[in-house]
Amino acid sequence: MANSKFEYVKRFEQPDQLLPNTWIVVRLDGRGFTKLCAKYGFEKPNDRRALELMNMAAKAVMTDLPDITIGYGVSDEYSFVFHKTCSLFERRASKLVATTVSTFTAYYIHFWPTCFPDVPLSSPLPSFDGRAVCYPSVQNLRDYMSWRQVDCHINNLYNTTFWTLIQLGGMDAKEAEKALAGTLSADKNEIMFSRFNINYNNEPEIFKKGSVVFRDYELVEPGSHIVAEEADDLAEPVQQSKTQQETDKKRRAKARVLVDHLDIIKNDFWDRRPWLLSNKPGKIPKQT
Known part of the structure; x- marks a missing residue:
């Protein structure tokens, strides 16, 4: 309905468009997940069920939003990368973040009974918040992804050692924290191996490297x-016809x-999957 006397309120809306020709990363984090983990008795330092639940929700989000080229998740956070050519919601930050976060939250709750069949959800329900950041170059984007994976390694090594000292070493939280103060990665590895005969290198890759979500094409x-x-050299994204857009979407x-x-830090991961940066679908692998 137009020309209402109340229509003036639209003037309070402010533009929130993201920079053109940049990679958009929407990073979401669990809200109040420390309390949620305690409420539902998540295993420490890692609960495989909880991580699989995050991954199931991420796969569903990527299926629903084809403009996402890759996702990376660790603990209760996930980063989704929208390609430079993305024009979804006219690159408006509020809509892009709201859609990504709400879709992820909906699937997280939907898949909860699959991963936690004996632990029904109750109020307050799990929820997530998010933010959108623009990265102008491939190197900026890769450095962001590398930062998240390095952070995963650092945090997981600390948490694994911390909880080993508590669960197997008989320490309380303050004692374990004091024992690890000022230690380096080598020190933590030595603590676990010499005291508890645990080789950190043998820990599951999902704990050490986090989870990467992407579409499967031929390497x-x-x-x-x-x-x-080529992606960095373009002054602006190449415009595709509607026919080509529909073909790529299919x-x-x-x-x-x-x-x-x-490992998403080394070049090999990206070199063997050019579609992650080109936004051009690869070849579907033959069924075996």
């Missing part, structure tokens, strides 16, 4: 593409969405 030989340079829909626990 290419490293060095056969120069996608990163090819993405056919691709299987995978969750894996890989």
Whole structure:
């Protein structure tokens, strides 16, 4: 309804468009998850069920939002990368964040009974918040992803050692915290191996590296593409026809969405998956 005397309130709305021709990362975090973990008795230092639940929700989000090219998750956080060509919601931060966070939250609650069949949810229900950040270059984007994976390693090594001292060493939280004060990575590895015969290298990859979500296409030989340079050299994204957009959308829909626990810091991961940066769907792997 137009021309109402109340329509003036629209003037209070402020533009919140994200920068054009940049990678958009929507990073979400669990709200009050320390209390939630205690409420539902999550295992320490890592609860495999909780991590699988996060991954199931992330896969569903990536399936629903084809503009997402890759996701990375650890603990109660997930980062979703929207390609530079993304025009979803006219690149408005509020809508992009709200849609990503609400979709993730809905699937998290939906899949809860699958991962926690004997632990029904009760109020207050799990929820997430989020923010959107623009990164202008491939290197900026990769440095962001590397930062999250390095952070995963640092936090998991500390938490694993901390809870080992409590669960197997008989310490309380204050004693374990004091024992680890000022220690380096090598020190923590030595504590676990010498005192408890635990080799941190044998810990599950999902704990050490976090989870990477992406569409499954045929891998290419490293060095056969120069996608990163091409993406950075474009002054503005190449405009596709509606026919090409629909074709690419269908090819993405056919691709299987995978969750894996890989090193995303080294070049090999990106070199063998050029579609992550080119926004051009790859070849669907042949069924075996």
